Amino acid sequence: MKPEQLPLLNSVSAPAIHPDGTKAVVSVTRPDFDADTYVGQLWSVPLDTTKHPRRITRGFRDSSPSFSPDGLVLAFLRSDPEGKPQLFVVEAAGGEPQRMTDQHAGVGGFAWAPDSHRIAFVARVPEQGRYGTVDGVASGSEDPRLITANQYRMNGLGYTADQRQQVFVVEVPELGGEPAVAPRGRAAHEQPPPGTVGIPAAKQLTFGDSDHESPSFSADGSQLYFVAALHEGHDDDLVTSVYRVDAGGGEPTLVEPSNRSPRTVTGVRASADGRWLFFTAQDLGDTGKDFVARNGILFVMPIGGGEAVPLTDAEYLDVSGPLEPSGPASVLVLNTALGSVELLEVPAEGDITPLVHGSRVVIGATVAANGEIAVSLSDGSTMGDVASLERGELRLLTDFSAGLRNNSRLSEPLDFEAESSDGHPVHGWLVLPDGPGPHPVLLSIHGGPFAQYTGALFDEAQVYAAAGYAVVMCNPRGSAGYGQAHGRAIKERMGTLDMQDVLAFLDAALAGHKALDQDRVGIMGGSYGGYLTAWTIAHDHRFKAAIVERGFLDPVSFAGSSDIGWFFGTEYTGGTPGQMAAQSPMAVAEAVKTPTLVVHSENDLRCPVEQGQRYYSALKNQGVDTALLVFPGEDHELSRSGTPHHRRHRFEHILRWWAKYLPTASNNLEP
Template identity: 30%
Template sequence: MNHSRSLTALALMLFATSLPAPALSAPAESANPLFSGRDLFNLSAASDAQISPDGRTVAYVRRSADIMTDKIRSSIWLINIGSGEQRPIAAGTGDHFSPRWSPDGGRLAYVSTGEGGSPQLFVHWMDSGQSVRVTGLPDSPQGISWSPDGRRIAYLMSVPDEGSKLGAAPEKPEGAQWAKPLEILDKVTYRTDDAGYLKPGFDKIFMVDANGGAPRQLTFGAYHDGVPEWMPDGRAILFSAIRKPDWEMTVLDSEIYRLDLDTGDVAALTSRNGPDAAPVASPDGRSIAYLGYNDHKKGFEQADLYVMDANGANPRLVAPNLDRGINQISWSADGRAIIAGYEEDGSVTVSRIGLDGSVRSLTHEAADPGYDRPYGGGSFSVAKNGTIAFTTSPFNRPTDVAISTGGTKRQLTQLNDLSLGAKNLGSLRSFVATAPDGGRVPSWLLLPPTYKEGQRVPVILEIHGGPYAAYGPHFSTDYQQYAAAGYAVLYTNPRGSTGYGQGFADGIEKTYPASNFDDLMAAVDAAIASGVADPDNLFVTGGSGGGILTAWIVGKTNRFKAAASQKPVTNWASMSLTSDGAPFYGPYWMGSLPWENYQAYWSRSPLSLMANVKTPTLVVVGGSDYRTPVSEAEQLYSALKLQRVPTALVKVPDASHGGIASRPSQSAAKASAIIAWFDRYRKK
């Protein structure tokens, strides 16, 4: 029993007895057939689908909203592939995530906060159904990896460091109440969007007995080490890291290292100028597959697939004609091929890539469990028999678990059929617009549930962030709310988007955001030409990179009735020095540092166009955004005010850049605020 909740309820009941009876609203006569913000609390999404070595069972993380705490809770479920039966193995209090099978499939390791305090590593025995905590750690274990013999588990964890000290406060009298001590920051990256201000420390690799006991630290030094990957003989671990004297300023030059468990020696296996990462040893231990590229100081470069000998010799590029950025790899059980995932046309394709460079697709439908917007992305796992497990999401459902055997897909879950089956959702159309220079602009239109053929409706151009990212034909709570309010939603993958080849991504190299304007307007013109978009009822919004482009667009044209710029960059000089990626933006996106070529920064900043803005523009930002900091949104808001352009500033309390929609109530409220802003200027 929750005693605090019971006491609160009792107090409210006693207080209510002294007041007149409130007027009660009439009960609803029928369920709302349209998708609304309230429906966010009824959704579930599958993620991190892990298939057992024998290919008979899938463990996955189910993410569901808790309406009483306004948080997303995660639990771990098992699916019997043969029967379709599901059962939870880690649910209830706390969050449970990162399921990983032991090599023999008899146990499942996972991370949980179920016992309170920091996340801990647990192991679940499949035969007995028992789960045991095997660690007592001060911080969360990450990247858990079983040893080949199943006796040990390696993981990554932050090790605290004293940090810098400058002088000291006077000695405090006993019992005195003094202010907090000084905080001294001396790292280039001193805060991140997901973790806030960083405590001194470094990520290090540890190992613990799978039956529990004291862990053993394996790597040392003032560097951040990467996720561990075992060699098949169990005598060494591979990982990626930047272990160089100037590591803080070395943004994209990681190497792959081999850690000898007998001696503790760490040896670099790669040495080129560019990132090498994600090492995976072949089943026979003779080869290592990995991802990387030669660094050309571009805003974005696709990761290629390489294979080298186990000692780092003879590195070679595999499938050089595959013009896609690979983001995940795993060896096939026979060691003759590598299973690889890469973005393509707004989703993730998983393919079997032979060592001879041949490419055979296994599925085109992998997707990530995003809620608010339809981003591409997706991960997979593979069994010894070649069966692939992944999550998939069409435009009208959040992610479910699916498998692919021999290229044939079978969906194993229907997590939201009950909650969404009675909802009248928007329908999706796809098309390709043509830019003025002849370039292709892949695009989609989500139509309102009430749409009738031949009808012209208000259209919201919603622009993805990144800018090196991609949208796809996937479920979006924001879009379904916009559609329920009577708007069609136009979304596109303009140049710079990933999944269409390096040349397509290079379309905005050192010219963003100006270079996206024509692609986006071409998509709007195509939506009008299709007979769907009302040219007198156009609206524009987007977050992050989409927020930048929204602010840029209203400085270039007055064709939109209203705009909502979400978590934007408005001044590249200030953003590049206050964001959590300070060492990256100057060299890779701008081509110089602000004081070396300020005009280049200013000419690509939306604030430079403020004198032209007439469009009523809402500004939205998370209160704890350290990627595009709050000051960027506030600069835009102040500029609009000074220009006497109708505006308002919406701040989402305590929300980070990546977590602005992580609390269901805030996600729903943010979408509602944008709809209300657009409704204010919508032509009836």
């Protein structure tokens, strides 16, 4: 894969299956160089393989499809090139989409009511005078902000306390009715419209000083459940809880388990039979802030309250939503496991059933009334496709990555396991370029650290392999998917077992594959991967060059500059100056000799740009060959969701750096 082939990367959403089980709808989104953003539409995918998938909308970017429970209406989000996502509905049989919202900051997510006549959604409500709510008052002319809280910013969003996300409900009108007509002439003066013509008025249900997430209706539609942090002292911990509010309005009520403990709740869903309340959460220890490597747990409790029973093992399973009903009293969840993402069916009472497992990454799944299951997934040959699940077997229904495969050679990741120096197993992959070698090697380290590499198609590894590099990537201790003990092993020990593991995996790859050139090795990583790259090159000088991207490089300044700095470093490195220094790449930067490219984004609030600037300055002042590549307008997510042109430029700069220190015949970019 070449950097200029980014527009061939078709990403697929979780599927929305029609209640009758005949078809599923997904959004298919791709980077577009002309628009310099992401474009995409909705596709209808018949479960009958004699019929072909087809595009059914023609919006600029349509996403998040969801059928009404009666199957008559399809709801989705639509964005124009300049605007925020708004909620639209269209008859399931086809027709002209009708806009349902006119939210100033756009709609973040939504859920159908069981009666198919109402939709709950979340949207940010900006304070008057901010974010363009007053004509002529630009962001630089707004009133100053007086900040007294820990939690006041978020990467990719900016300030949060003055634009909280709230829950709304909107009535879905009869779609076959006559469309509204905007008054003109004397009618416009005599009867000024109360709002945007043709868009129904939405009712705001929540007003609390917290972001409200994951709305879902009760089985009878009379109440809405959601997740928020409305407790006293919520600014000093990471605790979120389940709340309930009448669908017609009123004061939210805390849904508190009888065995409550500090947790971050991430999703909630009432069972279809109305008896149970499912929710996913991570424990937070006694402090309410110990988030390090906490696996997601699925809980269930009686709908009226009582004991919250964990349905999944907190040590060995790491589950997440969205929680999709799969029967009267069961849900589908995703499980991060061993470099894959599985699909599990979990009943309120009974045993867990694995539905999809192996070397795949499940994106999402939904179940029809007749039991048909549609699954979106990725693997080594696709960025995302749709399959049906029949008697435990997947039947592929789409081929959205055909254009990528037909126009470039994709290298299949080779799965293998190595042994760390203390005997601990380390799992990962090797992606090889064409030819017999010996190939220069790039050791690539993932972010997180509680995240994982998988064997699914990864654009980064494919671009580097196409340029002639063998890519080594693994999941060292600190990573997700291998149990909580594996993830928590580096708590207050960053740069110890994790560095040991990645170097042991690299050594095993070099020893076990003669096609690799053990004398020509580079190292690279982003976020936590940037941390471990910077830490490693201060302790191991074998690498010809390094790339440190959006790194967590100084725990001390991170505490005051990052959106998560008020808790992240304290929990991972420990809070004393001695602990921070003992695990800080900045504290050992003077030992670095490796030529290093530092990559950062100006709007990164997760690992602020000062982290990269200060690290670059330290290397430059001591004579290390270094460069600082800074992207304007981008945040921490540049490599995944940055503008297409910037993503292409990033690849090209990275390849130029490797061409300088690890030249190959296939890397034709001039250093």
